[in-house]
Amino acid sequence: MTRIEKRPSLENLIESEDVGLEIFHPGGLKITRELAELCNIGKDKKVLDVASGTGESAFYLMQNFGCRIIGIDLSDYMIERARRKAIEKGVIIEFRKGDAHDLPFIDNTFDAVISECTTCLLNKERVIGEMVRVANAGGYIGIHDIHHNGYLNYSFA
Ligand SMILES: C[S@@+](CC[C@H](N)C(=O)[O-])C[C@H]1O[C@@H](n2cnc3c(N)ncnc32)[C@H](O)[C@@H]1O
Numbered sequence: 203m204t205r206i207e208k209r210p211s212l213e214n215l216i217e218s219e220d221v222g223l224e225i226f227h228p229g230g231l232k233i234t235r236e237l238a239e240l241c242n243i244g245k246d247k248k249v250l251d252v253a254s255g256t257g258e259s260a261f262y263l264m265q266n267f268g269c270r271i272i273g274i275d276l277s278d279y280m281i282e283r284a285r286r287k288a289i290e291k292g293v294i295i296e297f298r299k300g301d302a303h304d305l306p307f308i309d310n311t312f313d314a315v316i317s318e319c320t321t322c323l324l325n326k327e328r329v330i331g332e333m334v335r336v337a338n339a340g341g342y343i344g345i346h347d348i349h350h351n352g353y354l355n356y357s358f359a
Contacts, residue, residue, distance in 0.1 A: 225258045227319030233346055234259045234318065235266070241314040241342035243267045250274065250312045252302045252333060253320035257284030260295050269314075274300035302329045307336040316344040 227233065243249055245268035251260050254273025264271050273295065275281050284297040300306045302317070302324055315333040333343050 224256050226255050227346070228348060229346070231259070231262050234262055237316055237318070237344045237346055238263055238267050238269075241316060241344040243269050243314050243342075246270060247313040248311065250305075250307070250315045250333075250336060252305070252315060252317040252329070254284060254297060255280050257287055257295065257297055259316075259318060260284070260297075261287070261291060261293065264293065264295060271295060273297045274302070274305065276301050303332065305332045305336050309335050310338050311336045312341060313338055314342040314344060317347075318345075319347055321345055322347045322349060 225231065229236075241249075243263060247267075247269040249263060249269045249271040251263075251271060251273045254260050254275050257273055260271045260273045263269055273284055275284070275297070276299065278299060281297050281299050284295075288295050288297065298306065302320065315337045317329070317333065321329050330343065330345070333345075337343055
């Protein structure tokens with residue numbers, strides 16, 4: 203019998219099972235397009251996708267908006283998956299391992315810093331502070347996320 207060492211969480215589920223999904227945010231690429239338009243993402247704009255998952259949004263934004271984009275994610279599994287897809291698609295996008303709480307970039311680096319369906323899982327003040335730090339003055343911070351309105355009679359692990 204295999205003992206499961208990790209506690210149950212969305213990340214652990216995604217990493218241990220093929221859940222048949224490539225995009226892990228509600229609204230799919232339609233909401234990603236909306237976010238890109240709100241953040242003025244366009245040709246040659248320098249964009250960071252924080253918690254880029256399997257890279258679908260990064261591929262979409264590069265191919266449809268002509269931006270230069272880097273994805274970072276804390277999960278080795280996600281980074282590996284995104285890098286493999288970049289090779290398969292024949293596109294050059296850097297996917298780098300990194301923690302959203304401590305972004306591995308110097309100040310004022312990006313025209314837009316986005317994050318989809320992730321800040322709710324993290325220390326929001328810290329992560330948003332980091333996103334602002336690495337964005338250029340006059341740059342854009344774009345976040346879409348989920349929240350609950352009501353009472354939950356269970357807690358997220
Ligand atoms: C719900 S998924 C969203 C992935 C992607 N943004 C999308 O919309 O498909 C959450 C992602 O956050 C990543 N993640 C969790 N904690 C993180 C952290 N501290 N820093 C960076 N990425 C993190 C997970 O590995 C996972 O890829």
